[in-house]
Amino acid sequence: MNSPKLKLFLTSNLDIDDDEILSILKSCQVKSVKKDAFLLRENEHCKHTFFVESGLIRQYSIDDKGKEHTISFAPENWFVSDRESVYFDEASAYYIQALEDSEVVMIDEDFFLKLSEEIPSFTDFNNKLLHNHIRHLQKRINMLLSASAEQRYLEFVAMYPDILLRVPQTMIASYLGITPESLSRVRKELARKNFKK
């Protein structure tokens, strides 16, 4: 078992001792995925929540016109999953793919069940995770409703400066809801503005 980051994440958020956590983590498989490999494809049923120990994962959908839309990036210490598919046991609309060679912990429902049985504080913790997720989605909706291409990009840069450098611009564009060409122009314009100052 080799998931030090997840262990740290849990122990620092839950009232739980090392023995307990180790025994629970033992049941989780750690998976190494090569760049470009898929953890989930459209129409599959997502059975896991993935915790990223190392590397970088992307979740995206493909619309009827064949265009990709990035739902989220997940670097180290982040979770990625199709919660809807897991929870409602539906076919997923998303792809989950590694952008770099990565290590992920595959967490199944059993794991959560065990945690909630053995750790009283887990329910609250899980609640917090869900609320954080909601907050995040809500923020994104607000952005998509109100911000221009440039504002979206600036917000992204401020929020995920690290991811920016590890991901092709095409994918950032598809996260922001604009074309790669537009993103390129936005960047050019920003560079010009900054130079003039």
Add this chain to the structure above:
Amino acid sequence: MNSPKLKLFLTSNLDIDDDEILSILKSCQVKSVKKDAFLLRENEHCKHTFFVESGLIRQYSIDDKGKEHTISFAPENWFVSDRESVYFDEASAYYIQALEDSEVVMIDEDFFLKLSEEIPSFTDFNNKLLHNHIRHLQKRINMLLSASAEQRYLEFVAMYPDILLRVPQTMIASYLGITPESLSRVRKELARKNFKK
């Protein structure tokens, strides 16, 4: 106490008997709000989840340019709240306002606490609500990333045919992320198409 719809909603989703539910509901205030009255304003701390017994409520934000963005519509049997503000005890970024004379049940954190203490199945139920919320937000993000004005409108019509007729088009436009004028054009175009068929 006069909240028959909430009572029905809870009894049909939770393993709970009438006496219990009544004693818990007693602690909830039912509020009558006139059309245009506010349940929450920007910068206030949202302390309640509102369950709509009758009428229609809207949640929206106002951006730096003064433009309104509708977050959600809540007709009878829906909840509306700023979860982030309640949960993280932050100032809200939203307004919650009645679009019609309405009756809402004001649910505070105590209520949820009581439920989770007394009703074992509540935790799961709450989880389900949160997941539904997430599913809903996710769907909206997908729409905003990929759909044209016309597609958005059609989706809205299909999803909320009832709300469509009770709400001014301006607000529907602000939900879809387009201007009222654009919405008018879209509708005209759709009418033309349907006529030709």
Add this chain to the structure above:
DNA sequence: TTGGTTTCTTATCATACATCAATGCACAGT
């Protein structure tokens, strides 16, 4: 009924962004 809001439509014009197409890099594999 009247007059006054508010909402919806329509028209014109402006613009941000998309699309299409060509070029230039940079990097990986041979």
Add this chain to the structure above:
DNA sequence: ACTGTGCATTGATGTATGATAAGAAACCAA
């Protein structure tokens, strides 16, 4: 060192949607 493939950039052009303004219609209150 070559060559191919994937990205980023750039320019030319197109289009959907936004902005503004004005009139028509719907709604409401006195």
